[in-house]
Amino acid sequence: MPLSRINGHDLYFADTGGEERPAVLLGHGFFLDHTMFTAQADALAARGYRVVTWDARGHGDSPAGDEPFTYWDIARDLIGLMDHLGIQDAVVGGLSQGGFTALRTALLAPHRVTGLLLLDTEAHPLSDADYHDYTALFGGLTEQGPVDELLVPLSQQIIGDHPRAAHWRERWKTRPLPLGHPVRCLLERDDITARAGEITSPTLLIRGSKDVSIPRERMEFLASAIPRASSPHEVDGAAHAPPVTHPGETTSLLLSFLDSLGRR
Numbered sequence: 001m002p003l004s005r006i007n008g009h010d011l012y013f014a015d016t017g018g019e020e021r022p023a024v025l026l027g028h029g030f031f032l033d034h035t036m037f038t039a040q041a042d043a044l045a046a047r048g049y050r051v052v053t054w055d056a057r058g059h060g061d062s063p064a065g066d067e068p069f070t071y072w073d074i075a076r077d078l079i080g081l082m083d084h085l086g087i088q089d090a091v092v093g094g095l096s097q098g099g100f101t102a103l104r105t106a107l108l109a110p111h112r113v114t115g116l117l118l119l120d121t122e123a124h125p126l127s128d129a130d131y132h133d134y135t136a137l138f139g140g141l142t143e144q145g146p147v148d149e150l151l152v153p154l155s156q157q158i159i160g161d162h163p164r165a166a167h168w169r170e171r172w173k174t175r176p177l178p179l180g181h182p183v184r185c186l187l188e189r190d191d192i193t194a195r196a197g198e199i200t201s202p203t204l205l206i207r208g209s210k211d212v213s214i215p216r217e218r219m220e221f222l223a224s225a226i227p228r229a230s231s232p233h234e235v236d237g238a239a240h241a242p243p244v245t246h247p248g249e250t251t252s253l254l255l256s257f258l259d260s261l262g263r264r
Contacts (some may be wrong), residue, residue, distance in 0.1 A: 027098025093117025160239030
């Protein structure tokens, strides 16, 4: 996986290559990294799509840097990565914070986003209740470190009752957690609901039926506000990370949408 200097920051990414079909760029959720899309990258690449997955600042192998940043800054990182790779336009998407980034990318550079893949994400800021709960969680992780008392409920929220939860708990114990500037970015993200109607790209919406992080009504808002958005497709039994726990169904939805773009 290459490391490149993008907008003055080191950014790790994986690129399947290939030029037969449009490029697809996928951003991971908070506490996760680019490997959450391994199954989708493999399947899409086998169909001729070029898939780029990447670690956002403070996650995986991309350092957070010394300065605060916002999801607008991360969206500019993504545009910079496209420039670095010679990708003029692409289908852009992501899960949760990857979706926060994709939405802002579509607003910053609409001519470069040919489609949006939005999984368990929203245009809203954090609710007061979530702000309180997440502040307590991040405070506990800062003070106590990656202890099971905190990691077990965190993995259940993100991954759900699934064997892959143990995999991610082990990763959290052996790699730096996205604390500090990434937390501030998440907690203080702005409200872009008033601008959702500006997004003109065809948009696929997917959510886990058991997701407790993003309420269904937040994705229903996206469906009503983005002119060319689908209704939310629910992955039955999935929590906040369907690509991890239900890779086959998630990949099928992505491929169906991507193939449809080629027929339009």
